[in-house]
Amino acid sequence: MPERNQSASLRRALAVLDHVRGHAGLSLTQLAEAVGLSKSTVLRLTAPLVEARLLERDRRTGAYRLGHGTLQLGQAYLATLDLRAVAAEESHRLMSEVRETVHLVVYDHPHVVYIDKVENETNVRMASRIGSRGPVHATAVGKAILAWQPEEALAGLALEPITKHTITHPDRLRAELTHIRRRGYAVDDRENEPEVRCVAAPIFNHNDAVVAAVSVSGLTSRITAARVRELGPLVAGAASRISRKLGRPTT
Template identity: 85%
Template sequence: MQERNQSASLRRALTLLDHVREHPGLTLTQLAEAAGLSKSTVLRLTVPLVEAKLLDRDRRTGVYRLGHGTLRLGQAYLATLDLRAVAAGESHRLMSEVRETVHLVVHDHPHVVYIDKVENEANVRMASRIGSRGPLHSTAVGKAILAWLPEELLAELVLEPRTRHTITDAERLRAELAHIRRRGYAVDDRENEPEVRCVAAPIFNHHDAVAAAISVSGLTSRITAARVRELGPLVAGAAVRISRKLGSTSR
Protein backbone atom coordinates (compact mmCIF):
# COMPACT_ATOMS: atom_id res chain seq x y z
CA MET A 1 0.00 0.00 0.00
CA GLN A 2 2.81 2.43 0.88
CA GLU A 3 4.56 1.70 -2.43
CA ARG A 4 1.31 2.40 -4.31
CA ASN A 5 0.85 5.72 -2.48
CA GLN A 6 4.43 6.72 -3.25
CA SER A 7 3.88 5.88 -6.92
CA ALA A 8 0.70 7.98 -7.01
CA SER A 9 2.49 10.88 -5.33
CA LEU A 10 5.31 10.66 -7.84
CA ARG A 11 2.89 10.76 -10.76
CA ARG A 12 1.12 13.79 -9.31
CA ALA A 13 4.44 15.55 -8.67
CA LEU A 14 5.46 14.92 -12.28
CA THR A 15 2.09 16.28 -13.41
CA LEU A 16 2.76 19.48 -11.45
CA LEU A 17 6.18 19.75 -13.07
CA ASP A 18 4.58 19.40 -16.49
CA HIS A 19 1.98 22.10 -15.70
CA VAL A 20 4.75 24.53 -14.76
CA ARG A 21 6.68 23.62 -17.91
CA GLU A 22 3.65 24.41 -20.05
CA HIS A 23 2.60 27.51 -18.08
CA PRO A 24 5.53 29.13 -16.24
CA GLY A 25 4.63 31.70 -13.61
CA LEU A 26 1.67 29.87 -12.00
CA THR A 27 0.77 30.79 -8.43
CA LEU A 28 0.04 28.11 -5.84
CA THR A 29 -3.70 28.60 -6.32
CA GLN A 30 -3.45 28.45 -10.11
CA LEU A 31 -1.26 25.35 -10.01
CA ALA A 32 -3.65 23.62 -7.61
CA GLU A 33 -6.62 24.44 -9.86
CA ALA A 34 -4.79 23.28 -12.99
CA ALA A 35 -3.85 19.97 -11.38
CA GLY A 36 -7.17 19.46 -9.60
CA LEU A 37 -5.45 19.20 -6.21
CA SER A 38 -5.69 21.05 -2.91
CA LYS A 39 -3.15 23.76 -2.17
CA SER A 40 -1.80 21.77 0.79
CA THR A 41 -1.21 18.76 -1.48
CA VAL A 42 0.56 20.92 -4.07
CA LEU A 43 2.79 22.38 -1.36
CA ARG A 44 3.67 18.91 -0.10
CA LEU A 45 4.43 17.58 -3.58
CA THR A 46 6.48 20.57 -4.71
CA VAL A 47 8.81 20.68 -1.70
CA PRO A 48 11.08 17.85 -2.97
CA LEU A 49 10.94 19.29 -6.49
CA VAL A 50 12.15 22.65 -5.18
CA GLU A 51 14.84 20.94 -3.10
CA ALA A 52 16.04 19.08 -6.20
CA LYS A 53 16.09 22.38 -8.13
CA LEU A 54 13.56 21.01 -10.60
CA LEU A 55 11.16 23.75 -9.54
CA ASP A 56 11.82 27.25 -8.30
CA ARG A 57 9.36 29.33 -6.28
CA ASP A 58 9.79 33.07 -6.20
CA ARG A 59 9.99 34.20 -2.58
CA ARG A 60 8.35 37.52 -3.30
CA THR A 61 5.51 36.57 -5.67
CA GLY A 62 5.17 32.88 -4.83
CA VAL A 63 4.97 31.87 -8.51
CA TYR A 64 6.49 28.62 -9.73
CA ARG A 65 8.98 28.24 -12.58
CA LEU A 66 11.24 25.45 -13.72
CA GLY A 67 14.46 25.27 -11.73
CA HIS A 68 17.97 25.02 -13.14
CA GLY A 69 17.99 21.32 -12.29
CA THR A 70 15.77 20.74 -15.32
CA LEU A 71 18.41 22.41 -17.48
CA ARG A 72 21.04 19.98 -16.22
CA LEU A 73 18.74 17.07 -16.99
CA GLY A 74 17.97 18.45 -20.42
CA GLN A 75 21.61 18.99 -21.23
CA ALA A 76 22.47 15.47 -20.07
CA TYR A 77 19.69 14.08 -22.26
CA LEU A 78 20.73 16.08 -25.31
CA ALA A 79 24.36 15.05 -24.79
CA THR A 80 23.33 11.44 -25.36
CA LEU A 81 21.70 12.27 -28.68
CA ASP A 82 24.31 11.69 -31.34
CA LEU A 83 21.63 12.82 -33.78
CA ARG A 84 22.24 16.51 -33.02
CA ALA A 85 25.96 16.21 -33.69
CA VAL A 86 25.45 14.06 -36.79
CA ALA A 87 22.81 16.40 -38.23
CA ALA A 88 24.52 19.70 -37.39
CA GLY A 89 26.49 19.98 -40.62
CA GLU A 90 23.50 19.16 -42.81
CA SER A 91 21.23 21.51 -40.84
CA HIS A 92 23.60 24.45 -41.29
CA ARG A 93 24.20 23.61 -44.94
CA LEU A 94 20.45 23.45 -45.59
CA MET A 95 19.83 26.78 -43.83
CA SER A 96 22.60 28.43 -45.88
CA GLU A 97 21.12 27.04 -49.08
CA VAL A 98 17.49 28.01 -48.53
CA ARG A 99 17.93 30.94 -46.08
CA GLU A 100 15.06 29.76 -43.87
CA THR A 101 14.80 28.27 -40.37
CA VAL A 102 15.79 24.61 -40.09
CA HIS A 103 14.40 22.40 -37.31
CA LEU A 104 15.46 18.98 -36.08
CA VAL A 105 12.94 16.95 -34.07
CA VAL A 106 12.62 13.51 -32.49
CA HIS A 107 9.50 11.42 -32.02
CA ASP A 108 7.87 11.33 -28.57
CA HIS A 109 4.42 9.95 -29.26
CA PRO A 110 1.99 11.64 -29.74
CA HIS A 111 4.32 14.60 -30.19
CA VAL A 112 7.58 15.68 -31.73
CA VAL A 113 10.25 17.34 -29.58
CA TYR A 114 12.39 20.10 -31.07
CA ILE A 115 16.03 19.30 -30.29
CA ASP A 116 17.83 21.74 -32.60
CA LYS A 117 17.12 24.90 -34.54
CA VAL A 118 19.25 26.80 -37.06
CA GLU A 119 17.93 30.26 -37.93
CA ASN A 120 18.66 32.71 -40.68
CA GLU A 121 19.19 35.82 -38.56
CA ALA A 122 18.02 38.09 -41.39
CA ASN A 123 14.49 36.67 -41.37
CA VAL A 124 11.56 36.88 -38.97
CA ARG A 125 12.30 34.37 -36.22
CA MET A 126 10.10 31.33 -35.75
CA ALA A 127 8.40 30.98 -32.36
CA SER A 128 9.60 27.40 -31.83
CA ARG A 129 11.94 26.63 -28.91
CA ILE A 130 14.41 23.83 -28.39
CA GLY A 131 12.79 21.42 -25.94
CA SER A 132 9.24 22.38 -26.92
CA ARG A 133 6.78 19.87 -28.32
CA GLY A 134 4.46 19.90 -31.29
CA PRO A 135 1.63 17.62 -32.46
CA LEU A 136 2.27 14.89 -35.00
CA HIS A 137 -0.79 15.48 -37.16
CA SER A 138 -0.49 19.21 -37.86
CA THR A 139 3.26 19.74 -38.28
CA ALA A 140 5.31 18.77 -41.33
CA VAL A 141 7.94 17.15 -39.10
CA GLY A 142 5.21 15.20 -37.33
CA LYS A 143 3.60 14.00 -40.53
CA ALA A 144 7.00 13.08 -41.98
CA ILE A 145 7.48 10.76 -38.98
CA LEU A 146 3.86 9.58 -38.81
CA ALA A 147 3.95 8.42 -42.44
CA TRP A 148 6.43 5.68 -41.50
CA LEU A 149 4.90 4.65 -38.16
CA PRO A 150 2.63 1.63 -37.65
CA GLU A 151 -0.98 2.25 -38.67
CA GLU A 152 -2.33 1.58 -35.17
CA LEU A 153 -0.51 4.64 -33.80
CA LEU A 154 -2.57 6.88 -36.06
CA ALA A 155 -5.76 5.65 -34.38
CA GLU A 156 -4.43 6.86 -31.02
CA LEU A 157 -4.11 10.48 -32.15
CA VAL A 158 -6.57 13.21 -31.25
CA LEU A 159 -6.81 15.27 -34.44
CA GLU A 160 -7.42 18.64 -32.84
CA PRO A 161 -7.62 21.67 -35.16
CA ARG A 162 -4.70 24.07 -34.76
CA THR A 163 -5.84 26.35 -37.60
CA ARG A 164 -8.65 26.21 -40.13
CA HIS A 165 -6.29 24.30 -42.43
CA THR A 166 -5.50 21.46 -40.00
CA ILE A 167 -6.41 17.98 -41.23
CA THR A 168 -8.85 16.62 -38.64
CA ASP A 169 -10.36 13.76 -40.65
CA ALA A 170 -8.56 10.43 -40.14
CA GLU A 171 -9.17 9.15 -43.68
CA ARG A 172 -7.93 12.37 -45.22
CA LEU A 173 -4.84 12.19 -43.01
CA ARG A 174 -4.19 8.58 -44.11
CA ALA A 175 -4.35 9.70 -47.74
CA GLU A 176 -1.93 12.54 -46.95
CA LEU A 177 0.51 10.13 -45.29
CA ALA A 178 0.40 7.82 -48.33
CA HIS A 179 1.25 10.82 -50.51
CA ILE A 180 4.16 11.68 -48.20
CA ARG A 181 5.55 8.16 -48.52
CA ARG A 182 5.41 8.39 -52.32
CA ARG A 183 7.18 11.75 -52.66
CA GLY A 184 9.51 11.46 -49.65
CA TYR A 185 8.64 14.69 -47.82
CA ALA A 186 5.76 16.28 -45.89
CA VAL A 187 4.21 19.73 -46.06
CA ASP A 188 2.49 21.75 -43.35
CA ASP A 189 0.50 24.30 -45.33
CA ARG A 190 -0.60 26.70 -42.54
CA GLU A 191 -1.89 23.67 -40.59
CA ASN A 192 -0.07 24.39 -37.33
CA GLU A 193 0.38 28.17 -37.51
CA PRO A 194 -1.80 30.42 -39.71
CA GLU A 195 1.01 32.20 -41.59
CA VAL A 196 3.69 29.50 -41.67
CA ARG A 197 4.55 26.81 -44.20
CA CYS A 198 6.94 24.00 -43.42
CA VAL A 199 8.56 21.24 -45.48
CA ALA A 200 9.99 18.19 -43.69
CA ALA A 201 11.50 14.77 -44.37
CA PRO A 202 12.00 11.70 -42.17
CA ILE A 203 15.30 10.58 -40.67
CA PHE A 204 15.93 6.85 -40.14
CA ASN A 205 18.24 5.24 -37.59
CA HIS A 206 20.56 2.25 -37.94
CA HIS A 207 17.59 -0.08 -37.50
CA ASP A 208 16.00 1.61 -40.56
CA ALA A 209 13.20 2.84 -38.29
CA VAL A 210 11.98 6.43 -38.47
CA ALA A 211 13.28 8.29 -35.44
CA ALA A 212 13.41 11.97 -36.33
CA ALA A 213 12.74 14.59 -38.97
CA ILE A 214 14.36 17.71 -40.39
CA SER A 215 12.42 20.66 -41.77
CA VAL A 216 12.53 24.09 -43.34
CA SER A 217 10.00 26.62 -41.99
CA GLY A 218 9.09 30.17 -42.93
CA LEU A 219 6.31 32.67 -43.43
CA THR A 220 3.95 31.99 -46.32
CA SER A 221 5.10 35.23 -47.95
CA ARG A 222 8.54 33.65 -48.35
CA ILE A 223 7.68 29.97 -48.70
CA THR A 224 5.06 30.05 -51.45
CA ALA A 225 3.27 26.99 -52.77
CA ALA A 226 5.59 27.02 -55.79
CA ARG A 227 8.68 27.20 -53.59
CA VAL A 228 7.50 24.21 -51.56
CA ARG A 229 8.11 22.04 -54.64
CA GLU A 230 11.68 23.34 -54.81
CA LEU A 231 12.36 22.86 -51.10
CA GLY A 232 10.95 19.33 -50.88
CA PRO A 233 13.83 17.54 -52.67
CA LEU A 234 16.42 19.65 -50.83
CA VAL A 235 15.01 18.76 -47.41
CA ALA A 236 14.60 15.11 -48.41
CA GLY A 237 18.20 15.00 -49.61
CA ALA A 238 19.47 16.37 -46.29
CA ALA A 239 17.38 13.80 -44.42
CA VAL A 240 18.82 10.95 -46.52
CA ARG A 241 22.39 12.06 -45.84
CA ILE A 242 21.72 12.29 -42.08
CA SER A 243 20.06 8.87 -42.14
CA ARG A 244 23.07 7.34 -43.86
CA LYS A 245 25.40 8.84 -41.26
CA LEU A 246 23.24 7.19 -38.59
CA GLY A 247 23.72 3.84 -40.30
CA SER A 248 20.43 3.58 -42.18
CA THR A 249 20.28 1.73 -45.50
CA SER A 250 16.57 2.24 -46.15
CA ARG A 251 16.75 5.28 -48.45
Protein backbone atom coordinates in the same frame (compact mmCIF):
# COMPACT_ATOMS: atom_id res chain seq x y z
CA MET B 1 -1.41 17.08 -2.41
CA PRO B 2 -0.75 20.83 -2.77
CA GLU B 3 1.62 21.79 -5.58
CA ARG B 4 4.16 23.20 -3.10
CA ASN B 5 4.33 19.89 -1.22
CA GLN B 6 4.68 17.97 -4.47
CA SER B 7 7.58 20.20 -5.47
CA ALA B 8 9.29 19.68 -2.10
CA SER B 9 8.84 15.91 -2.36
CA LEU B 10 10.28 15.91 -5.86
CA ARG B 11 13.35 17.85 -4.72
CA ARG B 12 13.87 15.42 -1.85
CA ALA B 13 13.49 12.41 -4.14
CA LEU B 14 16.04 13.90 -6.54
CA ALA B 15 18.40 14.52 -3.63
CA VAL B 16 18.08 10.86 -2.63
CA LEU B 17 18.75 9.75 -6.20
CA ASP B 18 21.74 12.06 -6.51
CA HIS B 19 23.26 10.78 -3.26
CA VAL B 20 22.91 7.12 -4.26
CA ARG B 21 24.62 8.00 -7.55
CA GLY B 22 27.95 8.40 -5.78
CA HIS B 23 27.87 5.07 -3.93
CA ALA B 24 27.88 1.38 -4.79
CA GLY B 25 25.20 0.68 -2.21
CA LEU B 26 23.64 2.42 0.79
CA SER B 27 21.45 1.01 3.55
CA LEU B 28 18.22 2.75 4.45
CA THR B 29 19.81 4.08 7.65
CA GLN B 30 22.88 5.39 5.81
CA LEU B 31 20.76 7.03 3.15
CA ALA B 32 18.40 8.66 5.65
CA GLU B 33 21.33 10.06 7.62
CA ALA B 34 23.07 11.28 4.47
CA VAL B 35 20.08 13.30 3.24
CA GLY B 36 18.85 14.34 6.68
CA LEU B 37 15.45 12.68 6.49
CA SER B 38 13.64 10.05 8.54
CA LYS B 39 13.74 6.45 7.36
CA SER B 40 9.98 6.46 6.82
CA THR B 41 10.28 9.53 4.59
CA VAL B 42 13.10 7.94 2.59
CA LEU B 43 11.02 4.78 2.16
CA ARG B 44 8.12 6.87 0.84
CA LEU B 45 10.36 8.83 -1.55
CA THR B 46 12.22 5.80 -2.88
CA ALA B 47 9.14 3.67 -3.58
CA PRO B 48 8.27 5.35 -6.92
CA LEU B 49 11.97 5.52 -7.85
CA VAL B 50 12.27 1.76 -7.37
CA GLU B 51 9.04 1.23 -9.30
CA ALA B 52 10.46 3.27 -12.20
CA ARG B 53 13.75 1.31 -11.93
CA LEU B 54 15.70 4.47 -11.26
CA LEU B 55 16.70 2.81 -7.99
CA GLU B 56 17.16 -0.85 -7.08
CA ARG B 57 17.08 -2.33 -3.57
CA ASP B 58 19.00 -5.48 -2.79
CA ARG B 59 16.55 -8.10 -1.51
CA ARG B 60 19.13 -9.60 0.84
CA THR B 61 20.88 -6.54 2.30
CA GLY B 62 18.27 -3.83 1.64
CA ALA B 63 20.97 -1.58 0.17
CA TYR B 64 20.01 0.97 -2.49
CA ARG B 65 21.89 1.45 -5.75
CA LEU B 66 21.10 3.01 -9.12
CA GLY B 67 18.70 1.01 -11.26
CA HIS B 68 18.62 0.10 -14.94
CA GLY B 69 16.23 2.98 -15.61
CA THR B 70 19.03 5.48 -15.13
CA LEU B 71 21.05 3.71 -17.83
CA GLN B 72 18.09 3.91 -20.20
CA LEU B 73 17.72 7.64 -19.47
CA GLY B 74 21.41 8.14 -20.03
CA GLN B 75 21.34 6.25 -23.31
CA ALA B 76 18.33 8.25 -24.48
CA TYR B 77 20.08 11.48 -23.56
CA LEU B 78 23.26 10.47 -25.37
CA ALA B 79 21.28 9.38 -28.40
CA THR B 80 19.69 12.82 -28.58
CA LEU B 81 23.06 14.51 -28.25
CA ASP B 82 24.49 12.26 -30.95
CA LEU B 83 21.61 13.07 -33.28
CA ARG B 84 22.13 16.81 -32.84
CA ALA B 85 25.84 16.46 -33.47
CA VAL B 86 25.34 14.27 -36.53
CA ALA B 87 22.67 16.56 -37.98
CA ALA B 88 24.39 19.86 -37.22
CA GLU B 89 26.47 20.10 -40.39
CA GLU B 90 23.57 19.24 -42.69
CA SER B 91 21.19 21.55 -40.82
CA HIS B 92 23.54 24.51 -41.24
CA ARG B 93 24.19 23.64 -44.86
CA LEU B 94 20.44 23.45 -45.55
CA MET B 95 19.81 26.82 -43.87
CA SER B 96 22.58 28.41 -45.93
CA GLU B 97 21.13 26.94 -49.10
CA VAL B 98 17.49 27.93 -48.61
CA ARG B 99 17.93 30.91 -46.22
CA GLU B 100 15.07 29.78 -44.00
CA THR B 101 14.81 28.37 -40.46
CA VAL B 102 15.75 24.71 -40.09
CA HIS B 103 14.39 22.53 -37.27
CA LEU B 104 15.39 19.12 -35.95
CA VAL B 105 12.79 17.16 -33.97
CA VAL B 106 12.33 13.78 -32.32
CA TYR B 107 9.13 11.79 -31.80
CA ASP B 108 7.33 11.68 -28.45
CA HIS B 109 3.83 10.46 -29.32
CA PRO B 110 1.50 12.30 -29.74
CA HIS B 111 3.98 15.15 -30.08
CA VAL B 112 7.28 16.06 -31.64
CA VAL B 113 9.98 17.72 -29.54
CA TYR B 114 12.21 20.40 -31.06
CA ILE B 115 15.83 19.57 -30.18
CA ASP B 116 17.69 21.96 -32.50
CA LYS B 117 17.06 25.09 -34.54
CA VAL B 118 19.20 26.94 -37.09
CA GLU B 119 17.87 30.38 -38.01
CA ASN B 120 18.57 32.77 -40.83
CA GLU B 121 19.14 35.91 -38.78
CA THR B 122 17.96 38.19 -41.60
CA ASN B 123 14.43 36.75 -41.61
CA VAL B 124 11.51 37.04 -39.22
CA ARG B 125 12.22 34.67 -36.33
CA MET B 126 10.09 31.56 -35.93
CA ALA B 127 8.22 31.20 -32.63
CA SER B 128 9.52 27.67 -32.01
CA ARG B 129 11.89 27.01 -29.09
CA ILE B 130 14.28 24.16 -28.43
CA GLY B 131 12.53 21.85 -25.97
CA SER B 132 9.04 22.88 -27.05
CA ARG B 133 6.49 20.42 -28.42
CA GLY B 134 4.22 20.35 -31.44
CA PRO B 135 1.31 18.11 -32.45
CA VAL B 136 2.26 15.30 -34.84
CA HIS B 137 -0.84 15.70 -37.01
CA ALA B 138 -0.50 19.45 -37.60
CA THR B 139 3.23 19.82 -38.28
CA ALA B 140 5.29 18.76 -41.28
CA VAL B 141 7.92 17.23 -38.99
CA GLY B 142 5.21 15.30 -37.15
CA LYS B 143 3.61 13.98 -40.32
CA ALA B 144 7.03 13.09 -41.76
CA ILE B 145 7.60 10.83 -38.74
CA LEU B 146 4.02 9.59 -38.46
CA ALA B 147 4.03 8.41 -42.09
CA TRP B 148 6.47 5.63 -41.15
CA GLN B 149 4.80 4.60 -37.89
CA PRO B 150 2.53 1.54 -37.51
CA GLU B 151 -1.21 2.00 -37.90
CA GLU B 152 -1.61 1.82 -34.11
CA ALA B 153 0.04 5.24 -33.84
CA LEU B 154 -3.08 6.76 -35.40
CA ALA B 155 -5.48 5.01 -33.05
CA GLY B 156 -6.83 7.40 -30.47
CA LEU B 157 -4.85 10.33 -31.90
CA ALA B 158 -6.76 13.53 -31.11
CA LEU B 159 -6.89 15.46 -34.37
CA GLU B 160 -7.52 18.83 -32.78
CA PRO B 161 -7.85 21.81 -35.13
CA ILE B 162 -4.97 24.24 -34.62
CA THR B 163 -5.86 26.46 -37.57
CA LYS B 164 -8.63 26.26 -40.16
CA HIS B 165 -6.21 24.32 -42.39
CA THR B 166 -5.42 21.56 -39.88
CA ILE B 167 -6.28 18.02 -41.01
CA THR B 168 -8.86 16.73 -38.55
CA HIS B 169 -10.36 13.70 -40.34
CA PRO B 170 -8.56 10.34 -39.89
CA ASP B 171 -9.15 9.20 -43.48
CA ARG B 172 -7.75 12.43 -44.88
CA LEU B 173 -4.71 12.13 -42.63
CA ARG B 174 -4.13 8.54 -43.76
CA ALA B 175 -4.27 9.66 -47.39
CA GLU B 176 -1.80 12.45 -46.61
CA LEU B 177 0.60 10.01 -44.93
CA THR B 178 0.46 7.72 -47.96
CA HIS B 179 1.33 10.69 -50.18
CA ILE B 180 4.23 11.58 -47.88
CA ARG B 181 5.69 8.07 -48.09
CA ARG B 182 5.44 8.20 -51.88
CA ARG B 183 7.18 11.56 -52.39
CA GLY B 184 9.55 11.39 -49.40
CA TYR B 185 8.66 14.63 -47.65
CA ALA B 186 5.78 16.26 -45.74
CA VAL B 187 4.21 19.71 -45.93
CA ASP B 188 2.53 21.79 -43.24
CA ASP B 189 0.49 24.27 -45.26
CA ARG B 190 -0.54 26.75 -42.53
CA GLU B 191 -1.83 23.83 -40.41
CA ASN B 192 0.01 24.72 -37.21
CA GLU B 193 0.49 28.48 -37.65
CA PRO B 194 -1.75 30.48 -40.00
CA GLU B 195 1.07 32.37 -41.75
CA VAL B 196 3.74 29.64 -41.84
CA ARG B 197 4.56 26.84 -44.25
CA CYS B 198 6.94 24.03 -43.41
CA VAL B 199 8.56 21.25 -45.42
CA ALA B 200 10.01 18.23 -43.58
CA ALA B 201 11.56 14.84 -44.24
CA PRO B 202 12.13 11.79 -42.02
CA ILE B 203 15.48 10.72 -40.58
CA PHE B 204 16.18 6.98 -40.29
CA ASN B 205 18.60 5.22 -37.94
CA HIS B 206 20.80 2.16 -38.42
CA ASN B 207 17.76 -0.10 -37.96
CA ASP B 208 15.98 1.69 -40.82
CA ALA B 209 13.48 3.12 -38.33
CA VAL B 210 12.37 6.76 -38.36
CA VAL B 211 13.78 8.47 -35.27
CA ALA B 212 13.55 12.16 -36.16
CA ALA B 213 12.76 14.71 -38.85
CA VAL B 214 14.38 17.81 -40.28
CA SER B 215 12.44 20.73 -41.71
CA VAL B 216 12.53 24.14 -43.34
CA SER B 217 10.00 26.70 -42.08
CA GLY B 218 9.10 30.23 -43.13
CA LEU B 219 6.36 32.73 -43.69
CA THR B 220 3.95 32.00 -46.53
CA SER B 221 5.10 35.19 -48.24
CA ARG B 222 8.53 33.56 -48.64
CA ILE B 223 7.63 29.88 -48.88
CA THR B 224 5.00 29.90 -51.59
CA ALA B 225 3.21 26.80 -52.87
CA ALA B 226 5.56 26.78 -55.87
CA ARG B 227 8.64 27.02 -53.65
CA VAL B 228 7.44 24.09 -51.55
CA ARG B 229 8.02 21.85 -54.58
CA GLU B 230 11.59 23.16 -54.83
CA LEU B 231 12.30 22.76 -51.12
CA GLY B 232 10.93 19.22 -50.82
CA PRO B 233 13.81 17.44 -52.59
CA LEU B 234 16.39 19.65 -50.82
CA VAL B 235 15.02 18.80 -47.37
CA ALA B 236 14.68 15.12 -48.30
CA GLY B 237 18.29 15.14 -49.50
CA ALA B 238 19.52 16.61 -46.21
CA ALA B 239 17.49 14.04 -44.25
CA SER B 240 18.92 11.24 -46.36
CA ARG B 241 22.51 12.37 -45.71
CA ILE B 242 21.83 12.59 -41.96
CA SER B 243 20.30 9.10 -42.10
CA ARG B 244 23.39 7.71 -43.79
CA LYS B 245 25.56 9.26 -41.07
CA LEU B 246 23.36 7.48 -38.51
CA GLY B 247 24.09 4.20 -40.27
CA ARG B 248 20.90 3.68 -42.27
CA PRO B 249 21.37 0.70 -44.58
CA THR B 250 21.72 1.60 -48.24
CA THR B 251 19.15 0.13 -50.59
